[in-house]
Amino acid sequence: MIRRSQFSIALALFMIAAHAYAAITVTDDSGATVTLAAPAQRVISLAPHVTELLYAAGGGAKMVGAVSYSDYPAEAKQLPRVGDNKALDLERIVALKPDLIVVWRHGNAQRQLDRLREMHVPLFFSEPHHLEDVAVSLTKLGQLLGTSSTADAAAAAYRRDIAQLRTQYANRPPVSVFYQVWDQPLMTLNGEHMVSDVIALCGGRNVFAKLEPLVPTVSTEAVLAANPEAIFTAAPGATKPDTTLPKLNTWRTWPSLKAVANNNLFAIDGDLINRPAPRIAQGAKQMCEDLDLARSRRKSGAP
Incomplete structure (x- = not known):
């Protein structure tokens, strides 16, 4: 017979394991639901601001590609290029085998976005319009990347900076x-x-x-x-x-x-x-x- 304490430990371990493999679901800036079976490991950024958000959210080590002008932080300059805001290199994107692509909703051509959808790789549309949206984006990307502790800390620091300016000016x-x-x-x-x-x-x-x-x-x-x-x-x-x-x-x-x-x-x-x-x-x-x-x-x- 399993003792109650042993049962409790076994149940806790089961819950931890189940949580580790639970699907991750967030809503992107287009209002669409984005679901990943596990935290993203190979991420492509299709806008310079997205690249900055991903690094700030703790995802730098998981990035495998980015568009031109993704130049911050300095490490981003070394990422393989997959085009720019006018034209994407779809063949290279496929070759990089991403499990998440973060898209600039109004910056990337609709025709090419349709082609990306045909790849059946999860797309997260990023289009922050208000200052608070930056913090929200960090939190959501942190969830998708499995780096919530880093992303949440970055969001909190950003909110403090904005609050200080609001109070002052x-x-x-x-x-x-x-x-x-x-x-x-x-x-x-x-x-x-x-x-x-x-x-x-x-x-x-x-x-x-x-x-x-x-x-x-x-x-x-x-x-x-x-x-x-x-x-x-x-x-x-x-x-x-x-x-x-x-x-x-x-x-x-x-x-x-x-x-x-x-x-x-x-x-x-x-x-x-x-x-x-x-x-x-x-x-x-x-x-x-x-x-x-x-x-x-x-x-x-x-x-």
């Missing part, structure tokens, strides 16, 4: 902001984009938040009519707050524009502000500091 006097994505044609971001979340976090106001689609085209006349107090753009590599790019300098043609009159033309490292990954907290910190600089440049009595 959210109640500052508002600053109207135009975020310039491109100059020809002139493009910006609406209120559904994460950059708009960053602007609000810092006490700013996106002057084109209500436009559609996510990346709308606007006219120079519309920007002049909105008369933003600060204009931002992304730069290739870190820049100082008072450094402007040629595409921003064109605004100096209109010296009465508030952003020009107060010299509030700012460039931020694009990798820190445009990628919906943990480093966006660094980009947010830079934007918050720039907006505080814009406030300090207000003429006495100016809003």
Whole structure:
């Protein structure tokens, strides 16, 4: 006869073993259910921000491929390349035998996504729109990778960074902001984009938040009519707050524009502000500091 203590130990071991092989199910950013029979061991990233998320979630050792511009952290530069956001190397993806592919929902061509589905490899669609979504993505990817302790710690650290910025800046006097994505044609971001979340976090106001689609085209006349107090753009590599790019300098043609009159033309490292990954907290910190600089440049009595 098995003693009660022996039975309890045997039952506990059985439960641990059963849990170890239990299926893992999460919901991705498209609302689809993603189920793995066991933690992923061979993962491919199809977007630079996804690569950053996977490494931060503790999955670096499990990655077998990534797209071009997956350059952070440094180890990611050594991963085999499987194409870019315009075209994927489907043959190489098949050869790498992934058991999970993390896809950028709006960055990868639909036709090629259909081909990926035909491979019957689980796909996780990543499309974070809000600052909190970065932490949620880390947690979900950690579950799929079997690295929840690392992923949860990264999510908590990220949330602390964002909360600190919100506490410090959210109640500052508002600053109207135009975020310039491109100059020809002139493009910006609406209120559904994460950059708009960053602007609000810092006490700013996106002057084109209500436009559609996510990346709308606007006219120079519309920007002049909105008369933003600060204009931002992304730069290739870190820049100082008072450094402007040629595409921003064109605004100096209109010296009465508030952003020009107060010299509030700012460039931020694009990798820190445009990628919906943990480093966006660094980009947010830079934007918050720039907006505080814009406030300090207000003429006495100016809003």
